Amino acid sequence: MDYKNAGVDIEAGYKSVELMKKHVQATMREEVLTNIGGFSGAFSLKKFKDMENPTLVSGTDGVGTKLKLAFIMDKHDTIGIDCVAMCVNDIACAGGEPLYFLDYIACGKNFPEKIATIVSGVAEGCKQSDAALIGGETAEMPGFYPEDEYDLAGFAVGIVDEKDLITGKELKGGETLIGIASSGVHSNGFSLVRKVFDMTKESLETYYDELGTTLGEALLAPTKIYVKALRAVKEAGVKILACSHITGGGFYENIPRMLPENVRAVVKKDSYPIPPIFKLLQKTGNIEEEMMYNTYNMGLGMVIAVKDENVDATIKALESVGEKAFVVGKTEVGEKGVTLC
Numbered sequence: 001m002d003y004k005n006a007g008v009d010i011e012a013g014y015k016s017v018e019l020m021k022k023h024v025q026a027t028m029r030e031e032v033l034t035n036i037g038g039f040s041g042a043f044s045l046k047k048f049k050d051m052e053n054p055t056l057v058s059g060t061d062g063v064g065t066k067l068k069l070a071f072i073m074d075k076h077d078t079i080g081i082d083c084v085a086m087c088v089n090d091i092a093c094a095g096g097e098p099l100y101f102l103d104y105i106a107c108g109k110n111f112p113e114k115i116a117t118i119v120s121g122v123a124e125g126c127k128q129s130d131a132a133l134i135g136g137e138t139a140e141m142p143g144f145y146p147e148d149e150y151d152l153a154g155f156a157v158g159i160v161d162e163k164d165l166i167t168g169k170e171l172k173g174g175e176t177l178i179g180i181a182s183s184g185v186h187s188n189g190f191s192l193v194r195k196v197f198d199m200t201k202e203s204l205e206t207y208y209d210e211l212g213t214t215l216g217e218a219l220l221a222p223t224k225i226y227v228k229a230l231r232a233v234k235e236a237g238v239k240i241l242a243c244s245h246i247t248g249g250g251f252y253e254n255i256p257r258m259l260p261e262n263v264r265a266v267v268k269k270d271s272y273p274i275p276p277i278f279k280l281l282q283k284t285g286n287i288e289e290e291m292m293y294n295t296y297n298m299g300l301g302m303v304i305a306v307k308d309e310n311v312d313a314t315i316k317a318l319e320s321v322g323e324k325a326f327v328v329g330k331t332e333v334g335e336k337g338v339t340l341c
Helices: 010-025 064-073 079-093 112-129 190-196 215-220 227-235 250-258 276-285 289-293 308-320
Strands: 054-062 097-107 132-140 150-161 176-181 242-245 263-267 300-306 325-333 337-340
Touching: 010 112, 010 132, 054 079, 064 079, 064 150, 064 190, 064 215, 079 097, 079 112, 079 150, 079 227, 079 242, 079 300, 097 112, 097 227, 112 132, 112 150, 112 227, 176 263, 176 308, 190 276, 215 276, 227 300, 227 308, 242 250, 250 263, 250 289, 250 300, 250 337, 263 300, 276 289, 300 308, 300 325, 308 325
Parallel strands: 097 132, 263 337
Antiparallel strands: 054 150, 097 150, 176 300, 176 325, 242 300, 263 325
């Protein structure tokens, strides 16, 4: 009896590392001090020594049951983008610049080519956010996961000067809310998605005219990364007063998280176009509108608050980096929360 007979292939692990090296190398920043394969990753903070009060911000998350669609479609090259996005978007939401990322893949059986494909997506997400992929772990766990399934999670660290932290504390009421378009469902609410649609290869490969693509391609569209978008607003000289990453819990849970006490957000539902995938999901599943807004991003991946005089500059900055942005509402004095009208 040996480890391989027990279900863990050490040689496959070595091969996975070799296959993923080129993807990892493409994410390197000058501050990275270690190479892939070590016991830890080292990152120099010397570049940031001139900040008044350098502050580390961190985020960790997984992809959730969206992975089930990747299994069915046998498509694993974009799911890593979702993993990175869920972490770095939270960091950007606080005003931080992502520095580095680490991934964790747990699988029933290590298929090196599949693992390398997953990591290629992680690396792409890191490139989109200017974060270095400085480490990770692939755990082969036979008997715990089915052979053809895996879980994917990650952890990111960023930095911001304390004076530039986005906290929402400066909101007084009367500020303008700007929404930045999402790329689709992103990585939340897939337990409900999987109840609404048949989770078969045939169903996911069905083409829908209103989507302009297959159902599976629409649902697997990777989560948009907003790091460069928020950076563009900052570089335009605009101070973002508050920021909400619209993830699990939709509008009702996430928008209040950016508000101080006695400030309420009022969002106009007709102020921006709702992507067809949400309309199809709501119709097919007979889902109440309130539940849709309490579960999904409904087409807005980020909502930020700025002073009225900065609205035009903010939208111009966002559009300059390819984002679609909309004035979606206002803040007002009132009970902390959100009103959709």
